[in-house]
Amino acid sequence: MAGSLESPTERSARLLAEPWQYAGGPSSGVSGTIASIREIWEQRRLLRLLTGRELKSRYKDSAGGFLWSLAKPLTQLFIYYLVIGQFLGAARGIENFAIYIFAGLTVYTLFSEIVGAGTGSIIANSGLVKKVYLPREIFPLAAVGSALFNFAVQFVILIIASVVVGTLSFGPQLLFGLGALVLILLWGTAIGLLLAALNVYLRDIQYLVEVVLLLLMWASPILYSWQQAAAILPQWLLEIYVNSPITLAVLGFQEAFWSEASNGVPLPHLALRMLIAGAVGLLALFGAQRVFSRLQGDFAQEL
């Protein structure tokens, strides 16, 4: 037996000293969130294993392995560069267009993977959800983990490419990249958690998410510059557009890895906007966790 040398008497004496715990998820309110975070922290090793499982199983029987995770973004980069940049002429107004696109795509892909995989995560793990009690947040979080891994690979390529092209230089502007990453993690996790829970009750969500993610990609300045949108959008819509966390994260990444050497025009008050979006994102994450925690009680029977 696993390390058990205690006698029945010792066992019951130890159990008598142990505090009661309530079966199932932690209670509501702020204390519930803190309890959830503690639970997840205790399961961090499992979180790592689940993330590894996601990654391992995805490319398990392929010879190319995780290199395939690069195929899609690189192809996207190539198509957009050629068709939008050259054929349609978007590259004329934007220097180092390839780096520009790739910076935006890298950070957007992270968001899209977190939300996409997060939404389906509870259902994909229904076998576990129905049979074992675990803090269920770890399934969407494992999706965040595996998305981060793919992001890291792309990120390395982005760094190499921007060094080669010469758009990367050391300076305080790199903090925008960090801010953008934090912004995406906050908002992606919040939305992923919320949708993962809702998707259990209404399976239409996962299909809806695919469509919306496609839309959101074009609703942020990844393939064109924000000034181009500013020239056309009415004022109220423009405010929403530039203050969306995704736009801000994309701009943040461009600021860090592209702007300096490419005469980019920064959005006014970018740092402040990102700070505000980050603060709101933190609140959103808290709210999403509350909703998730309330809905998760009935997961096992809905699956």
Add this chain to the structure above:
Amino acid sequence: MASHVPVVEINDVSKRFIIRKEKSLKERLVNAGRSKQFKEDFWALKNISLEIESGTTIGLIGQNGSGKSTLLKTIGGIIQPTSGTVRRRGRLAALLELGAGFHQDLTGRENVYLNASILGLSRKQTDLYFDDIVEFSGIKDFIDTQVKFYSSGMYVRLAFAVAVHVDPDLLLVDEVLAVGDEAFQRKCLDKIRSFQREGRTIVLVTHSLGQITEFCDRAVLLNRGEVLFDGVPHEAVKDFREVLEERRQDEAEEHNATHEEKVPVNNGRILATTVHAAGRAEGDPVQPGDDLIVRVTYEHPTGIDDWIAAIQIDNVQGVPVYGTASLRTGLELGTLREPRTVEFVLRDVQFGTGKYFINSTLMNSEKVHLHDVPQAVSFDVPYYDLAVGLVHAVPEIRSFGA
């Protein structure tokens, strides 16, 4: 010894399931106004309160849908009760479905680590017990193969091996002991026994009533979400058999009501079957050594000259325990037309504890069954604490030498 250490406290727990009949957005929108029609409440548990003490093995029994698995899941925290609370202490391991945490594309080795982690073992501990786990599962040669290539037996063996090597204070087991070949089952049951010796608490859901009386200190009988009985296992088992018998009779009546005309009247039929022990009333328990009297009434609309009256006694599992027929005793029955009763007297019966069913049969001389009434009546043999099994015998156990 610190006696009286409760490890689980279930306090007034109820669980409602809402059965919805539509799932997609479209259906919900279309039916939004009439959603009441498409919902149905089902109370899987009603005001259950239980306290489970450390070191006991407690069995949950009940018919399908009686709420026993739901209760087990609320103890495990997998299902949240609609009202009431469940609290517990100590480390919990749930064997609700073996291999629930297995991932098809990972190897056995990777799955052992993953599953052990899900059950709460650290990596170091898993390293330490890895060899034991593989040894116990007996699938050493396949440990680095992806589990999707495993046979179902191998899968289950590995999963069980992992589950019993975590160090739980409280083990929840749901119907998983009936897996693997006989040798492996024996191994599993031995493991359960050693868990008991080590003072672990076990909550067991099973349909094998034998396991309940063999392993449990206490049994809880659930019926339609309510506790019907809580106490000594053999009494719970007896009560449970009564519940099942009631249901069987209800179903038989329903069946008869709908299938009445299907009975081939031209072939003759069995009108009634009764059973009692000599000197006892109908329905009283049959004691070992009693003479069992079975009376069966037959009729045949067109008349038959050569016929055979037969009975067979089955136990609860449907195993035939006894059978006899008029042909065997050489009795000539003569013509059957008007209702006639045949009496079977079984001298000095020595049945073991449990419930037995009598199947009644009318045959012609070629042994073609003209009418069968399966489980026409039943009788009980009371609990005997000196022995188990189908046969009653008084044991005297002596020892020789020092």
